[in-house]
Amino acid sequence: MRGVLLPVLVGALIAGTAVIATARAEAADAEILSVIDGIEVSHVRLHDPLPASTGPxxxxxxxxxxxxxxxxxxxxxxxxxxxxxxxxPAAFMGAFSMDRVARNVLTEMRGRGEHSEWWSLPQRSGCAFDTTGLATGDADAAFGYYYEGAEVDGRRFDGFHPPAFLADIGLKQMAHDEYTVLTTRLPSAEFRSSRVFCGGHADGALATAAFGAWDFDGSPGSSLCAGFFGLDGLINTDWLGMGSNPLVQLASGAIGGRGYLAAVQAMRSGAAPVTFAGIPGVAAQAVTMLPIAGLGAGPGETDLNRRMASNAALASLARPLYAGSYPEMLTGAGGLGDDRLTGDAFLGALFGNTSANLSILQTSIGDFDGPVAPKTFPLPSRANGPASGLLGTAARMTPTDPNHLYGWRSGGTVDIHDLSRQLGLVSGDLAYVNPYYTTRFFLDLLAAFGGDRSPAADLGSLRYEAELRSKPTLTVIGDASLQMDLYPKLGLLPADTVYAHGYTHQDVVTGATPDDGTEPVAAAVATFLTARLPAR
Structure with missing residues (x-):
């Protein structure tokens, strides 16, 4: 049944109704996690029970x-x-995926004499994933826990079996959560409307746009924010202007709503997956491997690549991230299981824009330090080729000498050691990744940005696009990002878009401050904020 997921989702293209209920949250609990370079990080929990209809x-x-x-x-x-x-955060990413950009922005603002805060608010579905293995901080223990049946502190992983209630964790829940956080933790309407800025990375920007256009008991979500910012993502709920088209609305009410409800019911019944299970590269098994690679980074030789290649359940899902040729992709021979890699090289192989096959993960962190050849899977690298949005714009290379121990040469806009640090961050349910990013959330985004506003489901509250568009908005795009293969062609980028030169999709939130002390994304955000903050 998994093979029908995308047709079901795309065919649904719907929306729905329901105004989100008044916040029922209780007092927040906060735990200080660290104080580094003058920046304090806390894990905040705000008790706010899911609706009873959500299920166990x-x-x-x-x-x-x-x-x-x-x-x-x-x-x-x-x-x-x-x-x-x-x-x-972006799809498949957790709260810690924005650790570097949060630090960069606060540091940049401090240099301009402003005391600011950054709150990373992830999709609630991460609560369903068992982070026990990642929390060990040890790559060998984590790999054994998730893929080899090993125990950690007497506990054994139950497997990658996302629970059925995730079928109800979509855009409506995300909008509710942001509304609840803002109104509970920042109760002053005057403060919110003048000093709170709402945004996100990639899909997180799209979800924030939906929040801004949402109807909260007759008041737009945008009224809770002084402005908006999209980091390699758009603050836009109606890409093609179909949400206000009465013909689209008539069609969606007659067709889309039924398709949407059928898709949701299929998720609830188990006929369709509630996460991206079984999809190479983004299945939970593959996503969980990413922070493990970060935990295992270092100059010594690793066996994680060989363990990954020999694990039947993992290899077929993760191999697309690394394979250099079609024979390697199909059989696994002559590649991942045979190469000798240091921990740094293994991390670079999965994330580096000179190696990784999936542009959504690529970061500018350097390259292999031994003999290499151009990759031919799934297509040869071409800076402006037809698949550059999917594969990236840099030349992707694969090791060629099975006897050479490959290390990693640092370079680019991201520090590989800082990336390793970020990947290893865990606090309770919060981590760098969210392996249980829900298909319901994806379905909701498809419906919303396809223009459907039918009353049959949960998106009928998207009523305030005009009010959202009237708010000050910053868009920052990496000019080496996959978004450059889509947004300009559709004419979606605002005229005042700020371009981060040489930045990939992930660089926009992981870019290190260069020697001259000016990190372009943080500088753009700080300039946007300081131009709009009222005097004290």
């Missing part, structure tokens, strides 16, 4: 969880900060 779920899923970054010498009360940024 772990107790942890009744909390909204987010990371709060603040200057350690700044005010403890967030409403005394000069600005608060609330950001949603």
């Amino acid at each position: 779920h772990p107790a942890a899923c009744d909390d909204i969880e987010y990371l709060r970054y603040r200057l350690a010498d700044g005010p403890d009360d967030p409403q005394r900060a000069d600005a608060v940024l609330v950001a949603q």
Whole structure:
């Protein structure tokens, strides 16, 4: 049944109704995780039970969880900060995936005399994933836990079996969670409307746009934010202008709503998956491997690549990230299981834009330090080729000498050691990745941005696009990002878009501050904020 997922989702293209209920959250609980370079990071839990209709779920899923970054010498009360940024991560990513950009922005703002905060608010579905293995901080233990049946502290992983309630974790829940956080933690309407900026990375920007256009008891979500920012993503709920087209609305009400409900019911019944199970490269098994590679980074030789290649359940899903040729992709021979790699080289192989086959993961972190050849899977590299949006614009290379121990040469806009640090960050349910990113969320985005506003499902509350468009908005795009293969061709990029030169999709949130002290994404965000903050 998994093979019908995308046709079901694309065919659904729908929307729905229901105004989100008034926040019923209780007092927040915060745990300080670290204080580094004058920036304090806390894990905040806000108790806010899921609707009773959601069905059985772990107790942890009744909390909204987010990371709060603040200057350690700044005010403890967030409403005394000069600005608060609330950001949603990209698809398959968790709260810690924006750790570097959060630090960069706060540091840049501090240099301009402003005390700001950054709150990373992830999709609630991450609560359903068991982070026990990742929390060990040890790559061998984590790999054994998730893929080899090993125990950690007497606990054994139950397998990659996402629970059925994730069928109800979509755009409506995300909008509700952001509304609840803002109105509960920042109760002053005056503060929110002048000093709170809402945004996100990639799909997180799209979800934030939906939040801004959402109807909360007659008030638009955009009224809770002074402005919006999209990092390699758009603050736009109606790409092609179909949401306000009455003919589209008539068609969606007659056709789309039924298709949407059928797709959701298929997820609830188990006929369609609630996550991207079985899809190479983005299945939970493959996504979980990414932070493990970060935990295993280092100059010594690793066996993670060989263990990954020999694991039947993992190899076929993760091999597309690494394979250099079709024979290697189909058989696994002569590649991942045969190469000698240091921990750094294995991490670079999965994430580096000179190796990784999936542009959505690519970061500019350097290249292999031994003999290599151009990859031919799935297509040869071409900077402006027909598949550059999927495969990236850099030349992708594969090792050629099975006897050579490949290390990794640092380079580019991202520091590989800092990326390794970020990948290893875990606090409770919050991590760098979210292996249980839901198909319901994806379905909702397809429906919303296809223009469907039918009353049959959960998206009928998208009523305030005009109010969202009237808000100050910053768009930052990496000019080596996969988004450059789509947005310009559709004429979607605003005239005042800021381009981060040489940045990939992931570089936009992981870029390190260069020697001259100016990181372009943080600088763009800080300039946008300071131009709009009122005087104290």
